[in-house]
Amino acid sequence: MTAASVVSPAADATARARWRALALTDPIARLVRNAAHAGIDDELFDLRQLALAAVDLVVGSMGFAREATLEEVADDLTALAARMRPDRAHQARDVAQVVLKGLLNEAHEHRRFTYWFADLSGDRVEREPYSFRLLSLREAEYGPVLTASDQAITLFLHGLDVDLEDADRALAHVLQRQLDDRRFDAAVRTAAQAERTSVGIAATLSELLDATRRDVGSHDWLVDVPERLAIARRHVEERIAEDDRFLEHVQSGLDAETSGDVRAASGRIVDLLGRVRQVHLDLERRLVGAREVFLAAQVRQRLTKRRRLRMLALGEDVLRPALDLPREQAVEVTTAFADRSLGVGVPRLVRFDDLLDQLWAPPRQRETVEPVAEEAGLEEAAEEDVQRYPAAVVEGAREVLSAARVTEEGAALSELLEASGDDEVAELVLLTALWAFAPDPAADEEDPDGSVELAGGLEALDEGVELDHRLARGRDLRIRPLRLGVEEEPSIADELEAVGE
Amino acid sequence: MSDAVAADLTEVRAAAELLAFGLQRRARPVEGSDYRALLDRYRTELRFRDVVDTMAEGLGLEALGTPRSGIVLAPEPGGPFATRLTDFRAMDQSERLVFGLVLIGIAAYAYPQDVDFDDPETKLVDLVKVDEFLRAAVDTLKAQEGGEGTPEERARVAAEIYSDMPQLITTQTGRRGRGCTLKAIEDALGWLVDQGAAREATSLGPDVYHLTDRFRLLVADSAGGAALDALRELRAAS
Structure with missing residues (x-):
């Protein structure tokens, strides 16, 4: 039914x-x-x-x-x-x-x-x-x-079906007509197109020969390729004769013509035709050697004695069947191949010492240009980074630390800790003090807690006084505005003055 | 009486050294080096060869051959030295399929005939040519009449997943973006370079690679057979 x-x-x-x-x-x-x-x-x-x-x-x-x-x-x-x-x-x-x-x-x-x-x-x-x-x-x-x-x-573009050889012949007719009509600008354009077409044919032939060198079975050398070669050979023979005739035609026009424009256009055509002729001569050389390429490939690929008989033609035996399998089955075949074709992988055991060194190492400097960061989505932007202190805490710490920036003497850490109302604020003040005491340039870029930013322009000195606070014990520190190289390193001007004295 | 043959400990050590060289991707058996001396010994001394092969077997390795570039070792699947495609990047099933097809494509492009596996001449592969080769294989398959199954089932075959991907997607910086086949081939060749199975041939162009003897032997004597076995099992099951 x-x-x-x-x-x-x-x-x-x-x-x-x-x-x-x-x-x-x-x-x-x-x-x-x-x-x-x-x-x-x-x-x-x-x-x-x-x-x-x-x-x-x-x-x-x-x-x-x-x-x-x-x-x-x-x-x-x-x-x-x-x-x-x-x-x-x-x-x-x-x-x-x-x-x-x-x-x-x-x-x-x-x-x-x-x-x-x-x-x-x-x-x-x-x-x-x-x-x-x-x-x-x-x-x-x-x-x-x-x-x-x-x-x-x-x-x-219904009906567009360009055969390279025919296109070349059509162009030859067009060029001839344009030259006869003395439409030299159009003739220049047509000659340029003829060159492109010829290069196209040469490229096709070159691809065919390369494919044959790689795999003699990639093209049908029994019927198809010999026919194509015969057509190409006939075409090249005709074209070489045509090129000569055109060149002669244009050159004779060039000798007789007095108009500057026409002479310039003809000159360009002569150059172009010269190049086209060279393309055709190259093509002819390749055509002459084409059969040899096939025979050499045949001898190497089909007739050579095998050192080891594996009976494995990857394209036919593996690639095509794998492509034709349903995805779930094909992945079994491709994975079996891929895992083994990648060779050995040497497992690396982590050593505690190395791991520690790596964790302490300064971050790597990126050598390539950073990719443009995508804008964070609204949801992401709205979420607070759990690694950072909340904005209110940072603000509180900033307020407490501002006391140390007012005078040149600054303030003692113990005083600042007392002034911190919240434990989290006190913790951040403490971290900032430590940072000001011993800045770590390696971690400078990371700034996970905001203390780097807060410590900007501050320095901390050990006063030799004991600190005894709920959150910290040890030596008390004096936090004061940073004085750049005033005492430790005399400036060049100072040195010069000293020499002058 | 036992058939066991006692091995000389110095020989065992030398065998272990040779395997260690084989495991280092950058070690080269240059003239006068220890590696070269051990490699020559492996090629000429049958007894030493046995020791090396036995030791390799115990470690989950197989010595596939000794071309000029050094001893080529293949890992036993599941052994300590086995590499998996997913070690290089976390990927879903369709990505695994595409990368697997790409690796088979590279090998089939470079070694189309059985005889190519014997040919020590370095094979050059061009990224774009590999893609064209794979697409031509897909097209040939489509052109063949009478594929099995309904049209819906035909749409699920592996060829379709490759054919569906574009050849090229460019990123804002002009590089190849993920999701196109050229990027997949570039990545796969990059992994082969990391594994010592390929080398970049920058003097011949930005996307040209030499395939090394290591890749040739791995494909010929390990991967090719494994894929055929997998195919055979699938056919037997259906």
């Missing part, structure tokens, strides 16, 4: 594909909705058009030697948004960022957009996930660049 159709067999046949197309546009609708929360009015800025422009900008540079960075696309979108509303140009940057964040799915840590399709074709309903990205960040040698997913390209 088959399940009843949802609407009609004809409609159901294409339902899934149409549903997917619908889902693909949802992130854009979502970013428009969310923009309202960021204070951006969809009626002022056409966010949908900006999203389309972002995909266009990214696709425009994909596959070329230099792809668009996040910053560049953001700048272009900002300019576009500013054009939409010149009177609100100050908002343009925010608008561009909202659009890019939406396309990158920043709200969900750049993960894929996932939608669930309810498949009603069977006896029971099956939920089928459909996950996709629109834009994503990719690491390139010059920093993070943006790339568009296949879905983004298909939906937003």
Whole structure:
């Protein structure tokens, strides 16, 4: 028995594909909705058009030697948004960022957009996930660049299907036409694009050869690669001849032309074509050696005598099966591998002496720049640090200690302790006195109890009098305002005077 | 009569010294050093080799080989020298899965064929290339028709968790942020460097690493087999 159709067999046949197309546009609708929360009015800025422009900008540079960075696309979108509303140009940057964040799915840590399709074709309903990205960040040698997913390209730029070899040929025609029409500026741009396309082909070939050197089984050298090499070889042969012809064409124009502009443009084209020619010659050299790379890799990887037969091809035997397992089972396999691949760990036993030294050691100085601290949440900020004295106690101690700051003689610790109404205040006064007597520069930064701050500008001297208080016993201290090097170290001026006498 | 063979105490001490060198990640058997002399003895004297191997076994270790960089020791799981992935950082199940996949990915990228485990040539790995390799493996899997289970079950396979993570998230300071696959690979390679299983190849680029003989032998003769055993057990249970 088959399940009843949802609407009609004809409609159901294409339902899934149409549903997917619908889902693909949802992130854009979502970013428009969310923009309202960021204070951006969809009626002022056409966010949908900006999203389309972002995909266009990214696709425009994909596959070329230099792809668009996040910053560049953001700048272009900002300019576009500013054009939409010149009177609100100050908002343009925010608008561009909202659009890019939406396309990158920043709200969900750049993960894929996932939608669930309810498949009603069977006896029971099956939920089928459909996950996709629109834009994503990719690491390139010059920093993070943006790339568009296949879905983004298909939906937003329907029909865009660039084959590098064909693109190169098309460009050659365009260049020829532009030169014939004497549109030299356009010709310079086209020649620059031709160079990028050729570099793209060279890079593809180079990747293929590197992959073969690493693993001979990574590409199909029986049918696919020889075909691709044959096409590339034909292409290079044609291009080298074309390059020569172009160079001759432009150079002859250069000799005959008297206009300064045309001569300058032609000069630039000659330089560019020279570089393109070099790229093609390099490509030709690589193509000639390609078969050798394969044969050498074949000999090394397939025909060499094994020293020890392990029968282990990690990609096929471990990686693929692990990827295909449910998560709970896969983690058993990956953990078994990971734990053993990390090698030995030598347990370190804690020695009491070392531990004590480490605990007393001054805190390490951070060499790198401190990361920007996040603002504490309201709840956290409201909570009092249990390690610190309450603010009222610190204030009380400050008041008591102020007696020692009034006169140069200061006050005796015993007097200050008597003056402290509260035990906690007395304790803090005592700590401050000790701090003033023997400051510890190592712990200066920590200041767990606030005594460092309170002891600022105070010094403590042993008067040789006994102290007998409920909280402290020993020698009484005289707390007085700090006198900097007055008695102990004569200043340079004093010394000079002494010499003069 | 007992089969036991009495070992010379000086030999036992020398064997212990060799194992101690093997446990120190920075010890190198340079020409003329004690380490080198002991290593040569291990390679050439069968009796000494037996003493070292026996002692290692008692300590929960296994001597996997003696490449030029020194003796490579593998810990018995659960032994005093065993390392666990979670020793490096507290992580939940999905993080453990991602880091495990990354380590298998690094190894499968560097040693795709059986013969690569015999090849003492240092393998270079590039962070971005490892990520591309893993993503290509995930894509190949998806392209294969007829995966088992319902679509909902397919969404729970390990490949999806990797595929779902973005390649790159940048922090405010422009570094790679947690939650992207490049950061996971960077961390995993960093741990391999700490373990003496990889070295940074800064002269070749900021994200290029050499994998050492230690990693090669650990993967070939310990980790690879353990993963295969785990797979076999899972298949037998299902």
